[in-house]
Amino acid sequence: MSIVESAGQVLREGAFGHATGLACRECGHEIPLGPNYACPECFGPLEIAYDFPAITREEIEAGPANIWRYKALLPVPSDIEQSPNMEPGYTRLLKAHNLGRELGIDNLWVKDDSTNPTNSFKDRVVACALSAATEFHSKVFACPSTGNLANAVAAAGARAGIKTVVFIPANLETPKKVNSAIFTDSLIAVNGNYDDVNKLASEIAGEEDGWAFVNVNVRPYYAEGSKTLGYEIAEQLGWRLPDQIVIPVASGSQLTKVHKAFQELIKLGLVEEKPYRVFGAQATGCSPVSVAYKAGVDAIRPVKPDTIAKSLAIGNPADGIYVLDICRETGGAVEDITDDEVRAGIVLLARTEGIFTETAGGTTVGVLKKLVETGQLDTSLETVVINTGHGLKTLDAVTELVGAAATIDPSYDAFRASGLV
């Protein structure tokens, strides 16, 4: 078996499947596979380049009920299922009859990623980052985070038996700390806000050997995990692309990767080529991409976030300019809503479809509603909306909105007298 040497490391043959190198999204410069994320020529973001094999729908359908059914299209080895991992993905795509009726959309689906192992789409990207960290012989699996990512990294690392170190702002609420600390003995609280924590992580990634920060130095591998959302939606629709899709925008990575997934499926002949519109959703309190979209400009002006949708609160989104490109080219849009509309979106999805989403999902559903009301979305076209995380993680957002309808004494007479039925 031949061995590939890359970035000073000896890599297993096939360690990254059909990936052939890292290509700069800006200048196209290619370098060998390694724990790198910025182009050495122009500092643009690096993405995985592939030489995909021919693959059939049947081969994919014969795979496991998780993201590894698409392993041939990811930077992972062909024996990935043998390594202990969280086995995320292949989550429900639910026909949203009630929500569709409520909003006046004829044919609406919810892709519900809140049922992933740690209850957000982050399990998908972290699973791909873990594979890369393993192949690079990393000794520490790490991230800066305030929530979903911390949960996913700490859990995946525990199961894989690799040391995890998770950095969080020290003032995080206790429940959020517990939800990561349950998995790791190295939760590190940092005196500062998320930006401070993030900066510290980049510093450590630069100084220490053998640290794989999922969203820093193994980011190109990590980001590919979001493609599986796109693959699943197409497969679950019966190997067909939707006409319209609404996706939340934090860094913007997920939206660009779902679009990339659709393009790959077309190129591989797995779905028929057709036009589709991509819409981005932000909360007004952190809406740099939406602001740029509406202003008709190409540059994103960074903002200081102030919204309850904390998992979307990235003031300087790395992939924001690509989101603008995609939404404009496909005939979609980027829209934003207030925090009250975010809360209303959470309740609306729960009451119509029985899905309890976090503030990010409330944002996406609320934006879907606004897109209809403003005529930006065609209600006669098949539409998918993505729910990325679970409401149990952002309970406070709705605590004031819902509660008991009545309090009664424990007797049938009291029940009848309450006039509830």
Next chain:
Amino acid sequence: MSIVESAGQVLREGAFGHATGLACRECGHEIPLGPNYACPECFGPLEIAYDFPAITREEIEAGPANIWRYKALLPVPSDIEQSPNMEPGYTRLLKAHNLGRELGIDNLWVKDDSTNPTNSFKDRVVACALSAATEFHSKVFACPSTGNLANAVAAAGARAGIKTVVFIPANLETPKKVNSAIFTDSLIAVNGNYDDVNKLASEIAGEEDGWAFVNVNVRPYYAEGSKTLGYEIAEQLGWRLPDQIVIPVASGSQLTKVHKAFQELIKLGLVEEKPYRVFGAQATGCSPVSVAYKAGVDAIRPVKPDTIAKSLAIGNPADGIYVLDICRETGGAVEDITDDEVRAGIVLLARTEGIFTETAGGTTVGVLKKLVETGQLDTSLETVVINTGHGLKTLDAVTELVGAAATIDPSYDAFRASGLV
């Protein structure tokens, strides 16, 4: 199309699939399918009777990635997927390398039901109850509950578009109220404890027409949903029964239904007949079945529960005597552990396999450990342990046990000085 009349109601043909009637578990008396749960002859519990068709592994494998792949073996119509429902089940069966190594078990699996739509196995049973409620033309879908069941009923009812009424003790903590109230505008707080709430529910079920209380008058249909846990385990093992299985015991229904599922698979020729041992897990603060098992008696003496494992805290378990029979006949056991051992079980599962379980799962994992330590479990045999729910619902249980390892200033020097790496 012929029509079946039952219990004064006109039912669709095939409304309950291959179910043929309700049979008393005690005296064998059979009555037609209807919203009944007690034998009119002896007041024993009624169970669904079937006339199963021949069915192949391939037919099941071609079904959806949820419990409806087993619809031919459930009391539901053949078009069940067409009705809006939560699409629960087909959850992960994870090889537990780390936990197995920690406990000295050679071949251990975790069946993780915490990734169901509302994060517990209750979505399975509620989906079957909802189908029955629909076929009986019920106008209200209801339950008494303190937690998981309330979430599942309120969510499933919202999605199905049927009115839900959920009864809870008035002193329930706010997060637990929110987790149900998010789905329904008829959460009713009752001044009293769970027993009072439960008694009120039975009274309403007896007095009101058209109310389907999932765990009261449609209980025989509801309970069948737990069989899918057994079917999935066998299918996910490659159509093979495990040698040993450890299951939490609240009412005892789940344990009896997993055993029933294994027996059905043998009779249908879908798995090879083989001996297997069934173990029941309780918390010492509510361990009436374990106490009876250890005393070698057949009668269960009801207790007043006092344990943090609230979802297992049923002091007078309806199926306790059947649990005793099954565990004794199969060569298993029933064991119980303290609340501190429950908490330790939660942390152990999280740290080894990246699964955050609620107190019920902590109980099951802790009992698994105790069964090994006391020599009751054969560590050389293939063993499955069931995780029934999610730790986000019982966060308080571990808040004192886990937390940040250190608090540092946001600089690389501070990080180095912390001595953490």
